């Protein structure tokens with residue numbers, strides 16, 4: 001038997017953005033535990049805005065398990081928060097009730113800033129560094145500094161060791177800003193892994209004395225980019241059948257549901273979706289081929305393949321909840337009739 005360090009990780013009850021929380025329990029197993037072997041556990045919900053002090057117990061229900069390469073015999077246990085009965089999802093549990101479809105694929109591009117001493121890593125103590133331009137995908141000390149890449153590489157290795165489906169990383173447009181991409185099949189898979197990758201990044205940065213700023217516009221109304229979390233999505237129908245008429249109905253449905261999307265695309269998005277810095281205005285819906293100033297960017301490959309493939313919703317921001325983003329995208333898609341639905345109705 002081996003003693004494993006099980007880190008139970010959950011989202012707390014803070015709004016509009018939950019925090020990640022975690023605590024460790026030690027348990028013995030013959031080998032690396034499977035999800036089914038992991039017991040429910042509890043925590044004091046009155047300390048996380050999830051319960052009143054008089055009745056403070058909340059239940060942690062394991063839903064995903066990942067190896068934790070940072071710890072000897074470490075296990076990362078992603079949990080949903082349940083009511084004391086262990087069966088009813090807690091109101092803060094946005095994962096339990098989302099729409100799911102294993103044929104729906106999601107690729108999230110998580111952008112974020114490293115922060116130190118209250119400013120982006122690499123910014124001088126007062127004023128600004130040289131303007132944006134050389135930092136995106138840049139190389140060299142004056143562009144990326146001496147510590148950011150080390151953190152990014154370590155984070156990548158931790159995520160890959162955990163089995164997180166990272167697809168890539170890059171330095172972003174602002175100094176101190178980076179991105180990673182995670183892809184998954186089904187609404188929950190990529191979203192779970194975004195939360196787990198956020199956790200691993202935050203935890204890793206503790207030892208560097210660096211914070212992660214996930215706010216979508218940390219530098220406010222300046223010529224510095226904000227952070228998004230573009231949501232690339234496709235359903236089986238979009239990949240295999242698609243077509244121009246379906247695409248146009250899909251875009252009309254996204255237009256009609258604009259407010260529902262914005263409501264779950266992350267707080268303070270009006271600060272970011274200004275129409276500048278590769279964003280669309282928050283007040284209108286637009287789409288365009290290869291258009292990085294549109295709400296939805298249509299890849300060239302999509303049009304060239306007969307309106308089949310994936311689309312990129314550029315509006316979700318870096319603080320968005322990927323569970324709710326994926327679910328809203330699916331909800332809008334599922335309201336759109338296919339060509340055969342349309343001709344059957346005619």
Ligand code: ADP
Pocket residue numbers: 105106107108109167181182183230232233234239309310312
């Ligand atoms: P860019 O920065 O040009 O917008 P990235 O390469 O950072 O693009 O991200 C593209 C994303 O698209 C990746 O996360 C990838 O997983 C995702 N993606 C690719 N194909 C599909 C697909 N068929 N369905 C859903 N997402 C996809």
Ligand code: MN
Pocket residue numbers: 109179181
């Ligand atoms: Mn990208």
Ligand code: MN
Pocket residue numbers: 109111172179
């Ligand atoms: Mn990007």
Ligand code: MN
Pocket residue numbers: 109230312
């Ligand atoms: Mn993108």
